[in-house]
Amino acid sequence: MVQSSPRYRLGIDVGGTFTDMLLLDETTGDLKSAKIPSTRPPEDAILAGIERFRDHDGVDPSAIGYFSHGTTLAVNTLLERNGAEVGLITTRGFRDILELRRLRLPKANDLLVPRPVPLVPRRHVAEVGGRLDAEGHETAPLDCEEIVAAARDLAAAGISTIAVAFLHAYRDDRHERQAKAWIAEALPDLYVCTSAETWPQQREYERTLISVINAYIGGRMLNYFATLARRAAELGIAARLFSTKSNGGIMSVEAAASRPVDTLLSGPASGVIGAAFIGRQIGDDHIVTLDMGGTSVDMAVIDGEVPYSNENTVGDFPVVLPAVDVSAIGAGGGSIAWIDQEGILKVGPESAGAVPGPASYGRGGTRATVTDAYVVLGICPPSGLLGGEMPIYPDKAAAAVGAIADRLGVSLREAADAILQVATANIYAGLVPQLARRGAEAADFSLLAYGAAGPTHIFMLAREIDVRRVIVPPAPGLLCALGCLVADLRADFVRSLWESASTLADERLRELYAALEAEALAWLENEKVEVSDVRVLRSVDVCYEGQSFEVNVLLADGPLDVATVVESFHAQYARIYGYADRKAPARLLEARVQIVGVTKRPELAARPEPARRGAPPPSSRRAVYEQGAAAEAQIFQRADLRPGDSFAGPAIVEQYDTTVYVPAGFTVSVDAWSNLIGERAS
Structure with missing residues (x-):
């Protein structure tokens, strides 16, 4: 029987591989989750997840009173260079603003770095008269016929979106507003945005670039948000739809459609917001977040408050919009292990991605990855991931890692162990400067893991750095979706x-x-x-x-x-x-x-924490090999653990969205909110 009440809050994180969904019962605090393979268009996966909650859990879509989601559609459109054909109308004399950029080398020691290709080729940049001085005073008026003629020429060349960026518009944007109005009247089917309405900050190149990016992704995002709203309404959802932002907040999809550039970095931001929420629940506001996915490890340092930055980079382009301060390194579960010319083992930054993915996925990948090392060492369950829905092929993992072992002249397990140690060193090398930049002591912070591979690797990192404790939330693979719920x-x-x-x-x-x-x-x-x-x-x-x-x-x-x-x-x-x-x-x-x-904070269900009961009975045991030694690990199912339970490593906790590996030297307890709290053994 379909249930029409109580009301629910729905948080969704649309990733490149999976669309993660969390449904919160506002009355009981219970959570329901789903991981749906991401689709193109992305709204298909979102609607499939809602239908799954309806058909499997009896949740009527009309009972969803809050709907917030984050999507990688904007950033992937930019990174993959498959956005709209954009034209730029700018002040006469500034046609080459996107070509000149900032004359800074991205790598100071490399004079041969290739120049980034602009989003707008020079032939699609139109110069017009009209001028404001540095104080915003008009020195030359705009000409309506010239503006419209420039727009018509761009449209005739196949341009579907136009960015308007005039000199000194950050002081006074009346010329940009007038030009947009003239173009909209003459060519109403064109998508037009201006630099001042997007981000009115001095710095000519950055302001122009932001408006171009907004136009580049604008048409696709406008269509996506409109389609999602229409199809969600057809499914019975009456709630307003929200989108997450790069700054960790949310905005209505109507506002997001007009400023899609605000959603560029919303994925990593949502995870940090979710981590901060978990920290507030347990009374810990000094947290280092570790989001380890398939391609990268994203890290943020929460020192009382969520950190922000006004200097971010997406692909080849600087983005000056405020965003949650997240640093990324190429050390994810899909990062490829390779040997350089000197015979040294390296891991990343190249990734196997979702397709073909690690060799152990059986999708055609043949090069060894971090995930394949997990499989060879017995850390990943041989029965498969996602509760067995995604099979694992240990023989393919062994073949891929074996190629590395042969070149290094070591055993299969030693090679897999070395891959994990190099990956851990990469993460350590990325984290320590982040702490130093903020004058933070690692011993004052907890490590909080999320992402599919974060809980698998977090204790290996904690073994190398003197942190206070390790926190693994109940649904670490879905923490970005939780961030959407609580933003x-x-x-x-x-x-x-x-x-x-x-x-x-x-x-x-x-x-x-x-x-x-x-x-x-x-x-x-x-x-x-x-x-x-x-x-x-x-x-x-x-x-x-x-x-x-x-x-x-x-x-x-x-x-x-x-x-x-x-x-x-x-x-x-x-x-x-x-x-x-x-x-x-x-x-x-x-x-x-x-x-x-x-916004109203949802309350997650907390259960009374009884006196420590000691270790619950493991569901099984499995041989593992790590740090040069073989051991037998207890296997626990996350669903069987209760507040008050505790156990010591080596142990493996299996759950739907991830695998938690606890090496020897750590003890783990379950708190009232079902977080795993890891500490060094006495």
């Missing part, structure tokens, strides 16, 4: 100042932030979502005169004045670099406001 509404707004503190008036500073806050509040009001609280966070980018890089300074609530801002900058600079020159003049660059509409 707040969040939006960022920016205005460029670029003025010396010595000449900036307090009144101008206050007026600027008042305008930004009004814009932020209007955005939140337009989203029409009930929130329990509203927070407005003000910050400013500041540098010393002559510096090329800036420091973001969070501003206190209350009235603003330039002297206080500068003193806060000196204090922040000293905290980061150990020194501040209070006599040197400061320059204020970007004024920033982030608005947070705090």
Whole structure:
């Protein structure tokens, strides 16, 4: 019998291989999960998952009162270079803005790095007259006929979307708005966006690039969101649909359709938000996240608050939009092991991907990967993954790893063990600088693992670095979907100042932030979502005169004045670099406001934690080989573990979405929320 109540919250993470779905019962706090193979178009997998909840779990789609999802469609469109044919209309004299870029080498020691290919070829860039000066004053008017003629020429060349980016539009965007209106009237079928409406920040190349990316992915995302909303409604879902953002927040799909560039880095951001939520549940706000998927390991350092960055890179392109600060290295479960010219074993960054995937998947892959090493060493269940739905072929894994073993002159198990040790060293080398950059001590932090391979590898990393403890949430392969469930509404707004503190008036500073806050509040009001609280966070980018890089300074609530801002900058600079020159003049660059509409937090079911019962009976045992020694590991099923249970390694915990490997030297207990808490044995 289909159940129409209680109401449910649905969180969805659309990945390249699987679409992960979590359904939360708001009355009981219970979770239902599903992993559906991702499809093209992506909405097919989402709807298949909803139908699965309906048919297998009796959940009427009309009982879903909250629907939030993240998708890799935008970032994959950019990375795979299969977006729309984009044209660019820009100020006369600036046709080569995308060709010139920033004259910085991505690798300082390599003079032969190939130049990235622009998203818009030069033949599709049109120059027009009209000009604003650096203060936003008009020095030459736009010509309607010239604008429309340029747009018609681009459309005749097969262009379906147009980005408009004029000089100094961050100061005043009236020329861009006028050009967009003229084009929309003459060619209503074209998708048009402007640089100022996308991100009005000084830096000509970055602002132009953001508008081009928005246009490049805009048509596809607009169609996707519209199709998803229509088909979800046909299935009976009456709830508003939300999309996650790069900054860890959510926005309505209507807003996402108009600014799809905001969703570029939403996948990694959702995972960090989910990890922070788990940390708040258990009273731990000092967490290093380890998201290990098939291709990469994403890491973030939560030091009381979720970290943010305004300098991100997607493929060949810098993206200056605020995003959760996540660092990635090529060390996932699909990372390929290889031997260099000197005979040294390396792992990654090349990945086998989902197709053909690791050799053990039986899809045609022949090169050894980290996952194949897990299989050879007995860590992965030979019965298969996803509860047996995905078969594993140990003989194919052995053949792939055997090729590495023959070249190294070692045994099969020794080669597989070496692959894992190199992968662990790669992750360690990526994590330590992240901690050092923030002045953080590893011993003050917990490691939280998620992703399909994160729990498999997390204890190997914890053995090498002195962390407080290891946390494996109940559904680590679905943590990004949990992040979609618990994210707040969040939006960022920016205005460029670029003025010396010595000449900036307090009144101008206050007026600027008042305008930004009004814009932020209007955005939140337009989203029409009930929130329990509203927070407005003000910050400013500041540098010393002559510096090329800036420091973001969070501003206190209350009235603003330039002297206080500068003193806060000196204090922040000293905290980061150990020194501040209070006599040197400061320059204020970007004024920033982030608005947070705090949504109702779901309550996950917690069970009373009884006194420690000791180790539950294992379901079986299996021989493993790791760190040069053979051992017998206890095998536990995650579904059989209860709060209060505890056991010691070597052990393996099998569950639908991942495999947890606990080597010797660690003990694991189950807390009230069914998290696995690992600590070094006394």
